[in-house]
Amino acid sequence: MSSPSDKDTLAIFRELSVHGSEAALWRLHALYYPRLFAFTLSLVRVKETAEELASDVFVDIWEKRALLLDVSRPVAYLFVCARNKALRHLQRPSISWESFDDLPNLECALERGPHEMLISSEMLRVINEAIKALPPKCRVIFRLVKENDLKYKEVAELLHISEKTVENQMGIAFKKLSASIPFKLA
Template identity: 30%
Template sequence: MAVYKNSSDAERVALLKGDDQAAFTEIYRRYWSLIYAHVYKMLRDRPAAEDAVQEIFSSLWLKRQGLKDAANLKGYLYVNARNRVFNLIEQQKTRQNYLGAIAKYLNEEDLATLTLIDEKECAELLDRELAALPPKMREIFELSRKSDLSHKEIAERLDISEHTVKKQVQNALKVLKPRLHDAGLSIAIILFMR
């Protein structure tokens, strides 16, 4: 190992190109902290800096055959580090732009669509549950809620007592409430609005 410590960068690069893992280990040991400090100064994020430095040295090993024999190893690693940081910043900027565009789309466009879909589903669910009611109870309830008639107006229209209308609406609500409990607030508003 003393051979590697006393060798020049050019000698280490030549050994590295010859697949010498000990030469790579010495390069890693000698330059890791310098490259890490350089990357951390730009990113200000320890895990991201550590990952970037790991990728820089992995890239050095993978591209070792393409290195020039008299390569300025320190300069090569600094340039690689700078490029890696620029790529990370660009990726982060792109990711932020993408997330911002999605958030904007969801806030502006999709909210109206989701509201319409929710209202449509609620109306369909309510119609299905109303269809399951006995015919007279359904008619009275629909006149009360959909036609917005008072109990007195319904009683006059159907020629029944106002008390019967009131009782039929209460019974319809007793039947519908448990069935529509899981549907949420939209159904509750439809049922209890007058």
């Protein structure tokens, strides 16, 4: 199963907005809750708080469903909502990158298609270890781009950094990952 696209998520937003479909809300929750939880956890560093904040995003989506037709980039919209909730919770405008090393071990969840099924569990362990070894800021940016399919510009807006910083951090991530993983990353 591949990551949902903006087009798929726009269709869910439309179904929520036009039909008020609870089933659409649950599909959206199933697709994005794990990602929003991991993202909010990286900001607030408290599991229970991150769970609550990620859930609150979906409550807000439901309450504001009539406005969803105006959203052109739904994936970025979801992450911006989560970021805003986390930052309001923390009551500070900046993110402390130094604290990311203290996070519980979060693993990269690779979605498997026929080609990916060839990767052994040992290779998945190597990949996850390599991602965990990335510098904290680099690791967050890498996950937002690669695991959540956000564009560099969207990540830059989300984290209040320049697009060039995102590009540089992705370059660092690819260089470090390619040195520690014995195959090419796409």
